[in-house]
Amino acid sequence: MIERILRALDALRIETYAISETDTESAEAFYVRRRLDMKRRTALTDYSVTVYRPFERDGAACLGSSTAPVYPDMEEDELRAALEAAYRAAGLVSNPAYELYAGEREDFVPSRSGFAGRSPEENLRAMAEALFAADVHEDAFLNSAEFFATRTLRRAINSRGVDVSWERCEVQGEYVIQCVSPRDVETHHIFRYREPDAAALRGEAERAIERTRDRARAEEPPATGTYTVLLSGEHVATLLGYYRARSSASMIYQKYSDWTVGQAVQGDVRGDALSIVLKAAEPYDGEGIPLRDRPLLEDGALRTVHGGARFSSYLGIEPTGAYRCVEVPTGRTPLAEMKRQPCLHVVSFSDFQIDSFTGHFGGEIRLGYLFDGERERVVTGGSINGSLPELQGNMTFSRERYRSADYDGPFAVAIRGVAVAGQGEA
Amino acid sequence: MKVEHSAYIRRNQPLFQELLRLLLKEYPYASILAQDSRERSYRVNRALSSVGEDSRDCARGFVVRVWDGARVAEHSFNRISEERMPELVERVRRAVADAPLPEGVEDAACGAPDDEPLTFCDATEYEIDPALMGDDAILSRLMAIRDRTLSRSDKLLDCIAQATWNRTTKLFLSPRRELTQSVLWTTGAVIALAARGQEIKDSMISISNLGGMELLDRLEAGADRVADTVVELLDSLPMVPGEYDCVCTPEVTGMIVHEAFGHGVEMDMFVKKRALAERFVGERVASPLVTMRDGAASAPQTGSYFFDDEGVMAHDTVVIDRGVLHGGISDARSAALLGTVPTGNGRRESYRRKAYTRMTNTFFEGGSDRVEDMIASIRYGFLLEEPASGMEDPKNWGIQCMVNFAREIRDGKLTGRVFSPIVLTGYVPDLLKSITAMSPEVELSGGGFCGKGYKEWVKVSDGGPYIKARIRLG
Numbered sequence: 001m002i003e004r005i006l007r008a009l010d011a012l013r014i015e016t017y018a019i020s021e022t023d024t025e026s027a028e029a030f031y032v033r034r035r036l037d038m039k040r041r042t043a044l045t046d047y048s049v050t051v052y053r054p055f056e057r058d059g060a061a062c063l064g065s066s067t068a069p070v071y072p073d074m075e076e077d078e079l080r081a082a083l084e085a086a087y088r089a090a091g092l093v094s095n096p097a098y099e100l101y102a103g104e105r106e107d108f109v110p111s112r113s114g115f116a117g118r119s120p121e122e123n124l125r126a127m128a129e130a131l132f133a134a135d136v137h138e139d140a141f142l143n144s145a146e147f148f149a150t151r152t153l154r155r156a157i158n159s160r161g162v163d164v165s166w167e168r169c170e171v172q173g174e175y176v177i178q179c180v181s182p183r184d185v186e187t188h189h190i191f192r193y194r195e196p197d198a199a200a201l202r203g204e205a206e207r208a209i210e211r212t213r214d215r216a217r218a219e220e221p222p223a224t225g226t227y228t229v230l231l232s233g234e235h236v237a238t239l240l241g242y243y244r245a246r247s248s249a250s251m252i253y254q255k256y257s258d259w260t261v262g263q264a265v266q267g268d269v270r271g272d273a274l275s276i277v278l279k280a281a282e283p284y285d286g287e288g289i290p291l292r293d294r295p296l297l298e299d300g301a302l303r304t305v306h307g308g309a310r311f312s313s314y315l316g317i318e319p320t321g322a323y324r325c326v327e328v329p330t331g332r333t334p335l336a337e338m339k340r341q342p343c344l345h346v347v348s349f350s351d352f353q354i355d356s357f358t359g360h361f362g363g364e365i366r367l368g369y370l371f372d373g374e375r376e377r378v379v380t381g382g383s384i385n386g387s388l389p390e391l392q393g394n395m396t397f398s399r400e401r402y403r404s405a406d407y408d409g410p411f412a413v414a415i416r417g418v419a420v421a422g423q424g425e426a
Numbered sequence: 427m428k429v430e431h432s433a434y435i436r437r438n439q440p441l442f443q444e445l446l447r448l449l450l451k452e453y454p455y456a457s458i459l460a461q462d463s464r465e466r467s468y469r470v471n472r473a474l475s476s477v478g479e480d481s482r483d484c485a486r487g488f489v490v491r492v493w494d495g496a497r498v499a500e501h502s503f504n505r506i507s508e509e510r511m512p513e514l515v516e517r518v519r520r521a522v523a524d525a526p527l528p529e530g531v532e533d534a535a536c537g538a539p540d541d542e543p544l545t546f547c548d549a550t551e552y553e554i555d556p557a558l559m560g561d562d563a564i565l566s567r568l569m570a571i572r573d574r575t576l577s578r579s580d581k582l583l584d585c586i587a588q589a590t591w592n593r594t595t596k597l598f599l600s601p602r603r604e605l606t607q608s609v610l611w612t613t614g615a616v617i618a619l620a621a622r623g624q625e626i627k628d629s630m631i632s633i634s635n636l637g638g639m640e641l642l643d644r645l646e647a648g649a650d651r652v653a654d655t656v657v658e659l660l661d662s663l664p665m666v667p668g669e670y671d672c673v674c675t676p677e678v679t680g681m682i683v684h685e686a687f688g689h690g691v692e693m694d695m696f697v698k699k700r701a702l703a704e705r706f707v708g709e710r711v712a713s714p715l716v717t718m719r720d721g722a723a724s725a726p727q728t729g730s731y732f733f734d735d736e737g738v739m740a741h742d743t744v745v746i747d748r749g750v751l752h753g754g755i756s757d758a759r760s761a762a763l764l765g766t767v768p769t770g771n772g773r774r775e776s777y778r779r780k781a782y783t784r785m786t787n788t789f790f791e792g793g794s795d796r797v798e799d800m801i802a803s804i805r806y807g808f809l810l811e812e813p814a815s816g817m818e819d820p821k822n823w824g825i826q827c828m829v830n831f832a833r834e835i836r837d838g839k840l841t842g843r844v845f846s847p848i849v850l851t852g853y854v855p856d857l858l859k860s861i862t863a864m865s866p867e868v869e870l871s872g873g874g875f876c877g878k879g880y881k882e883w884v885k886v887s888d889g890g891p892y893i894k895a896r897i898r899l900g
Contacts, residue, residue, distance in 0.1 A: 029526045030780065032698050035534035038759075040780060041521040042502040044487070050478075067478035069464060071486045072505045078434075089477040089561045125526040132528035144698045147526075174879060176700065178821075186700060186821040190880055224667045254473055255583060256619070256626055350826035351817030355847070357619075357626035362900070364817070364826035364851045381824065383849040383900040385665070389624040421667030421851065421900025 001072055002157065005049055008080050014087055016052035016063075018100060018158040020286060021045070026150040027120035029128060033143065034135075045072045051083060052159075053090035054097060064093035098313035101289050103162035109283040114196040115151075115169035123196065124149035127171045130198035134205035140213050142205070143186060145175035156288035164288045170194050170405070177208045179216040187212045187348055187366065192405040194281065200403075211347055214378045215367045221382030221422035222344055222370050229384055229418040230338060230345035232398075235352045237326075237407035238361075242388055243276055243297055244326060245356035249307025253314045256357060259302050266300030271394045271416075272331050273299040278306060279325035279408070289321035296326065328409025331397030338398060338414050339376075345369040345412075346384060359388040365422075382422030391415050429549040429608040432462035432595035434486065439597065441506055442488070446599050448515050453522075455493040455538050457600035459735055461777045462486045465592040466556065470568045472576065472584045477561050487777040490514075491736075494522050496535040498759070502778045537762060539736075541602045546739070548732050549608035552638035556591040556612065559639050564589060567642050571649050575618055578653035581660065583621045585653070589614040589645070591638065592885070598737040607732040611636050611885065613873050614645040618656040627662070627846070629655035629830065630812060632677075632873030634887060636726040655812075659831060662846035667900040671807035671835075673800045673892060676869035678810045678829055680888035683718060684788050684876065685816030686825045686854045687711075688888070691720075691745050692771070692783040693756035697763050701820040703751060711751045712858035715793050718746035720755050722770055722786040727887035728872025729786035734758075736772035736781055743769045745788075749859075757783040775882045782878050790890030793864025800863045800894040801835055808832035808899065809840065810848065823854035832899065849900040860896035867891055 002021060009017050028040040047070040054063050068086035070079065110116060115123045124147045135142040148171070155165040172192035179185055189208050191201060231239060243265070251257040259265050266274050275298050280291035287308050295303040305317055312319035339345060349363035362385040370379045394417070397410035442458050449456035465484045469476045487504030499521040503514065525533045556564065568587040575585040591612040598605040613634040620627050631648035635641045674682065687703075695701035703711075712718075722731045722740035733739050736758040744752050756764070757772030760783055773784035801809065812830035819826070831846035872887030 027524070027526070028780070031531065032534070034531045036525060036527060036531060037534050038498055038500070038780060039521060039525060040500040040502065041517060041524075042778060043517060044502065044504050044778060046504075065476075065478075069479040069484050069486075073438075073486075073507070086478070092562055092565055093475050093477055095474050095476075121524050121526065125528075128526050128531075129528045132531060143700060176698070178699070184821070188879060254471065258624075350819055350824060351815070353815065353828070357628065358847070359624060360847050362828070362847075362849050364819075364824060364849065366819070366822075366824065381851065381853075382898075383826070383851045385667075385847070385849050385900050387625075419664065419667060419900065421665075421849065421898060 001047060004079065005047065005070065008083055012080065012083055012087065014051050014083065016054070016100065016159045018050045018287065020048045021155040023153040024150055025120055026148055027124045029124055029147045031145045047072065049083065051086045051090055052100070053087055055091060057094045061097035062094045063097040064090035064095060066090040066093060096314060098310050100158050100160045101162060101287050101309040101319055102160040103164065103288055105163040109166040111167040111169045113169045113194050115171065116167065120149035120151055123169070123171050126196055126198060127193065127201055130202045131175060131205055134202045134209065137209060139181060140177060140179040140209045143176040143178040145173065147171065147173040156284060156286065158288060162288035164284050166283045168282060175205065177212040179212040181216060183216050185212065185215045187215060194405050211367055215348070215380060218367060218378035218380035220379060221365065222368065222379045222420055224422045224424050225420055227418055227420050228341060228343040228414055228416045230343050230412050230414050232345065232347060232412040233402050234404060235349070236402065236410060236413050237404060238352055239354055239388065239413065240276065240326065240328060242354050242356055242359060244323070247296060247302055247305055249305050249311035249315050249317065252305055253311045261302055261305060263302050264300050265297065265302045267389070267393045269300050269393050272397045274395070275299060275329050277327040278304065278323040279327050281325040281406070285321035287321065289319055291321045291323065294320060325406045326409070330399050330401050330410045332399060333396050335398045335400050335412050338396060338412060339371060342373045343371055343414060344420065354388065361386050361388055382420060384418050384420050386415065386418040391417055427555065428551055429593060429610045431549065431606060431608045434462050435460050435595050435597050438506065441508065442597065442599055445490070445506070445511060445514060448511060449490065449492055449518060450601060453492040453494050455541065455601065457491045457539070457598065457737060458488055459777060460488050460597040461594065463592060463594040465590060467588065467590040468561070468564050468568055469586065469588040470565065470572050471586045475565060477565065485776040485778070489774070489777040490518055492518055492522060493538055497533055498536060500780065540758060540762070541600050543602040545604050546733060547606040550610055550636055550730065552610050553640040554638040556639045564639060571616055571646050575616060575649045575653045578650055579657050581620050581657050582618055582653060583626065584619045586617040589642065598733060600737055603737050605733045605737055609731050610638060611728040611872070612638055612641050613728065614641055615873055616645060616649045616652050618652040620656045620660055622660050627656055627659040629659060632871055634728045634872035636728065636730050658844050659846055662831060662844045665832065665845045665848050665899050669896060669898045671804045671894065672897045673797065673804070673809045673894050675811050676889050676891060677871055678813050679790060679890035679893050680871060681813035681816050681827050682857065683790055683890055684785060684886070684888040685818055685827055686857065687718065688720060688785045688788045689818030690820035690823060690854070691754035692785070692820070693754040693764060693766070694760040694783040695820050696754060697760050702823050703754060703820065706751045707753060709751060710749050711855050712746050712749045713861040714749040715861055715864050716746050716749050716858060717744065717791040718789070719744055719791065720785055720788040725787040725789065725870055725887070727787045727870045729886040734770045734772045735774045738768045738770045738772060741769040755783060755785065757781055773884050775884055779882060782882060784878070784884050785876060785886050787870060788886065788888045789868060789870055790864065790893070792866045792868045792891040795863035795865055797865050797892045800892060801840065802838040803894070804835045805837060807835045808845070809835060814847070825850055825852045825854055825857060850897055851900060852898045857895055857897060861893050863894040865892040
């Protein structure tokens with residue numbers, strides 16, 4: 001199909017283009033309690049073709065672009081019409097000119113994951129065994145689970161010589177733990193593994209069972225007020241995602257962020273200074289730009305503005321490619337010590353979010369542990385609402401580490417002065 | 427004008443029928459859903475513009491479901507030809523044969539899928555065909571809306587004007603059913619942005635319709651409001667946590683309907699014993715003022731279609747009838763397991779994904795109260811505007827909804843003070859039972875997508891009237 005696309009582009013005299021090809025094979029399984037409810041397989045080939053059109057408008061050099069819908073079964077006429085329509089549309093898009101990333105043909109990069117070399121069915125089976133191995137209790141049990149094991153082959157080509165291909169293998173999914181007594185409650189968990197770390201999945205499930213038991217005995221929200229809030233696990237990854245978003249070339253070019261390299265973006269640091277590394281979890285990004293580890297923040301100061309060819313060109317910086325993964329050095333304070341101070345440790349939200357435009361973070365509390373300085377009690381309900389730009393100078397990171405598919409860093413962070421809406425008036 | 431059916435699906439229908447014939451030689455039941463979706467998006471802001479068709483909803487492909495006499499399996503694919511038939515049949519065989527069964531887990535048996543005879547072919551209507559209107563004209567309209575918005579205030583950092591249209595044809599074939607539908611929906615949004623230090627405040631209007639680009643007029647009419655609102659938000663205050671008397675705009679009502687209650691009556695959750703609502707059928711769960719409906723046939727909006735992704739015709743389901751929970755919504759498989767009638771709510775993100783019970787157009791019916799009277803009745807409270815996001819909790823009926831801002835009401839009047847952002851929390855029946863007033867007009871909006879947890883995004887609409895209720899804000 002790639003050859004057909006290239007021939008059609010040539011026939012239409014479209015000189016600037018980017019093509020991506022993605023072959024995905026997956027095995028999927030859906031469990032309800034200890035029954036396999038549905039099994040699915042997929043075999044999909046997807047193409048994305050972006051065509052670029054240089055022109056001048058009001059004396060300024062422009063490069064318009066548009067993406068055409070291209071499907072593997074397209075007939076020649078339909079393919080040509082789709083590319084032609086996209087090229088016409090590209091002439092309407094008067095964005096400032098820039099150069100696509102320049103590269104060359106590189107050898108295929110196979111996945112180094114332990115999942116590679118085995119079928120998605122085998123990988124799914126191994127991880128499902130691990131999850132169900134944790135399901136050994138009567139009172140708190142696996143309510144349902146979904147597994148998606150995929151093997152993906154990606155190829156990125158462009159008119160400036162890029163021709164790279166690589167493999168990705170992973171298993172992801174979700175599960176629900178239910179505890180029926182003293183209250184019938186559940187907790188919902190999502191997972192994604194790049195390596196066949198069965199022990200990690202089983203361990204997470206065992207901890208999830210413990211926490212679901214705690215939620216079953218939690219009755220009251222915390223009192224309305226201002227707290228030192230502890231976030232942990234994936235919520236720390238979500239919170240720190242703010243820094244990756246605000247430092248992107250796209251946000252900076254569009255003036256949604258005014259961050260510059262060297263700027264102390266964490267503000268006046270009274271707690272732990274923040275350092276973040278952008279991690280190259282794959283050999284290339286979607287544009288075919290080679291990825292390597294890069295410092296994003298060092299001691300609270302911005303070290304890298306990151307992005308693809310277009311926005312990097314607009315800002316006159318080196319294109320770094322697009323990153324999903326970060327590594328954060330752990331802090332010096334043990335979690336146990338953090339929890340010796342009065343705090344609200346929220347371990348489960350309905351949906352913890354941070355708005356990268358405003359820096360506001362929050363969510364409804366599904367399970368938290370409130371320590372008032374003397375005793376700890378389990379709480380549920382109410383919400384937290386904070387502003388990271390206002391509170392970021394006074395954070396403490398745990399010595400303990402947490403790893404997930406896109407995050408490797410402190411397990412917990414303590415943030416002082418977070419508003420909590422709970423029982424009673426402020 | 428009626429939407430035209432996909433020429434690709436028409437042309438290849440004999441191939442789909444041949445594949446079905448081959449599968450039925452091996453299995454007592456098989457079905458094929460073929461999908462051809464075009465989705466084109468337009469976006470302009472101060473610095474940039476874009477036109478393109480690269481999205482999750484631009485999809486052309488197929489999903490086969492087979493029942494081997496006991497169990498169900500599916501295979502999704504997007505290449506089909508006469509030459510590939512043997513390979514496709516073999517892939518389906520492998521999907522049926524492979525059963526990942528950890529120790530102690532059994533392969534669940536079920537009955538044959540319902541296959542009463544049915545033939546159907548229809549399409550939705552539109553006034554202005556986006557393809558005929560053309561990219562140039564659509565972009566020009568959006569640029570005019572952007573410029574008009576930016577001209578309202580020099581405090582605006584940016585304005586994003588965007589529009590999307592989606593035309594989908596689906597063909598469902600089973601031994602006794604042949605169903606074809608084509609649906610066109612269009613959405614548009616204007617987002618005004620202004621900076622307050624590191625914080626970027628925004629205000630958004632989102633408009634949608636079951637139809638074509640005729641919606642651009644309505645989008646333009648709302649542009650001034652978002653420009654004025656975002657300037658107001660520059661002086662917004664943090665909410666003081668507490669429980670307040672609130673008036674919700676139809677958009678916020680819609681989010682409460684959808685997130686707080688709608689997800690809880692998706693009956694695949696009943697199968698898993700994950701929904702508290704299952705125990706409350708026939709009981710009072712809301713104020714007697716509340717009647718709630720869901721259905722692809724309930725309203726002409728972005729959640730509309732003629733049949734669902736399992737070949738079940740669209741319904742108009744009464745979920746809450748004057749405060750009493752009447753029943754839920756279901757996909758075909760969940761209905762079979764529960765012994766109920768499917769309601770035409772079996773939806774897939776696309777042919778690539780599994781079908782789940784999903785909402786469509788979900789809303790509260792209107793009442794008879796005036797908005798001015800609702801506001802006048804509040805000693806201290808808030809008018810809640812612009813829903814941002816929400817998350818369901820069907821097991822425990824917890825609420826999490828994020829709202830962009832709240833206007834302060836004191837002694838029955840809006841004070842002009844604005845608070846932002848806002849988190850709504852609480853217990854669903856408490857909130858729904860606290861509703862004491864509803865306005866007559868019902869507005870639905872389908873600008874966004876609905877996820878099942880954190881995935882499986884489908885187009886829906888939701889809405890209702892202005893309501894007055896007691897709500898915990900943070």
